[in-house]
Amino acid sequence: xxxxxxxxxSVVFVLFPAETLSxxxxxxxxxxxxxxxxxxxxLVSVVGVVLxxxxxxxxxxxxxxxxxxxxxxxxxxxxxxxxxxxEATWQLVADGRVNWSEDWQRFGxxxxxxxxxxxxxxNALYExxxxxxxxxRQIYWRLEAxxxxxxxxxxxxxxxxxxxxAVIHLPILLRGGISAAAASAQLPAIFIAGxxxxxxxxxxxxxxxxxxxxxLANTPTLLVADRFNVxxxxxxxxxxxxxxxxxxxxxxxxxKAPPL
Numbered sequence: 001x002x003x004x005x006x007x008x009x010s011v012v013f014v015l016f017p018a019e020t021l022s023x024x025x026x027x028x029x030x031x032x033x034x035x036x037x038x039x040x041x042x043l044v045s046v047v048g049v050v051l052x053x054x055x056x057x058x059x060x061x062x063x064x065x066x067x068x069x070x071x072x073x074x075x076x077x078x079x080x081x082x083x084x085x086x087e088a089t090w091q092l093v094a095d096g097r098v099n100w101s102e103d104w105q106r107f108g109x110x111x112x113x114x115x116x117x118x119x120x121x122x123n124a125l126y127e128x129x130x131x132x133x134x135x136x137r138q139i140y141w142r143l144e145a146x147x148x149x150x151x152x153x154x155x156x157x158x159x160x161x162x163x164x165x166a167v168i169h170l171p172i173l174l175r176g177g178i179s180a181a182a183a184s185a186q187l188p189a190i191f192i193a194g195x196x197x198x199x200x201x202x203x204x205x206x207x208x209x210x211x212x213x214x215x216l217a218n219t220p221t222l223l224v225a226d227r228f229n230v231x232x233x234x235x236x237x238x239x240x241x242x243x244x245x246x247x248x249x250x251x252x253x254x255x256k257a258p259p260l
Contacts (some may be wrong), residue, residue: 001008001164003045003046003050004042004046004130004168005081005168006055007041007042007045007046008042008168008172009171010169011038011041011170012171012175013039013171013175015034015075016034016038016175019034021034021037022034023037024037028110028114029108029110029111029114030107030108030110030111030112030114030185031110031111031113031114031117032112032114032117033115033117033118035118035119035122035123036114036117036118036121036122036123037122038121038122038172039118039121039122039123039125039126040121042126043122043125043126043129046126046130047062047104047126049131049142051134057134059143062129062133062134063128063129063134063137063201063207064129064133064207064208065133068206068207068208068209069208071206071209072206072208072209072211072212073208073212075212075244076209076212076213076215076216078220079212079216079240079244080216080220080221082093083216083220083222083230083236084222084223085229086194086228087222087224087225087226087228088224090227090228091224091225091227093169094227098224099224099225099227100223100224100225101222101223101224101225102225102227106222112221113221115219115221116215116219116221118219119214119218119219120211120212120215123214123215123218124211124212124214124218125211127165127214128197128201128207128210128211129207131161131162131164131165131194131198132161132197132198132201132207132210133201133207135160135161135164135221136157136161136162136198136202137202138157139156139157139159139160139161140153140154140157143156143157154178154202157198158198158199158202159195159251161194161198162191162194162198163191163195163258165190165191166187166188166190166191166194167187169186169187169190170183170184170187172197173186182255189234191235192234192238193217193234193237196240196241196242197210197213197214197237197241199241199244199245200213200241200244200245200248203248204244204245204248206248209244210241213237213240213241213244216230217230217236217237217240218231221233
């Protein structure tokens with residue numbers, strides 16, 4: 001966490017303003033964004049070096065396994081289709097016609113897809129690994145020594161890990177130009193969203209699914225116009241995660257990884 005905080009502060013307040021990480025945006029026509037590059041740095045430094053190389057963890061120890069991918073892709077695609085359908089139906093009822101998203105023509109296909117790629121292989125992937133795949137499970141397992149009931153251990157693990165998840169967003173919020181008070185006021189919503197992802201992961205044991213839903217929550221990449229402002233809609237994140245968690249077979253977080 002100390003390394004991540006140091007890197008995050010450097011990226012948000014130094015590299016982003018200097019546009020250092022945007023060097024690949026032009027040559028790739030928007031597919032490689034500054035967000036993607038920043039999170040690849042986090043993935044390599046925190047996950048690759050600290051957790052895997054120095055900590056001795058493998059892919060399954062941080063919540064990743066190839067067998068999760070097919071189901072995650074199907075469910076994530078289902079969520080994307082459902083959101084498009086809901087938006088289109090609402091527009092038909094309200095306006096009598098479907099309004100298509102203007103982003104594809106305004107910014108170009110590569111740029112729009114680049115935003116989604118930055119989430120799937122950058123921001124959403126990194127945050128799910130660190131805050132759900134690692135912190136949530138490590139705290140949960142360390143609480144085994146307390147002899148607390150399973151549900152209480154899960155609840156404590158969620159509260160602690162997702163509080164950190166919320167607080168780590170402060171530099172990004174402050175970088176947006178809002179006051180410290182206004183930034184702090186947004187933390188409860190981020191905590192709730194993080195807790196919804198944690199519940200989905202604890203229920204499904206499929207971190208890749210959480211990555212997919214997280215990516216769509218940040219960058220829905222819809223074909224129709226976004227009337228519900230999905231990226232800032234806490235109801236969408238919480239509702240989607242809880243519905244998927246309820247529909248999923250009953251599961252538990254997979255076999256214990258080595259405590260760090």
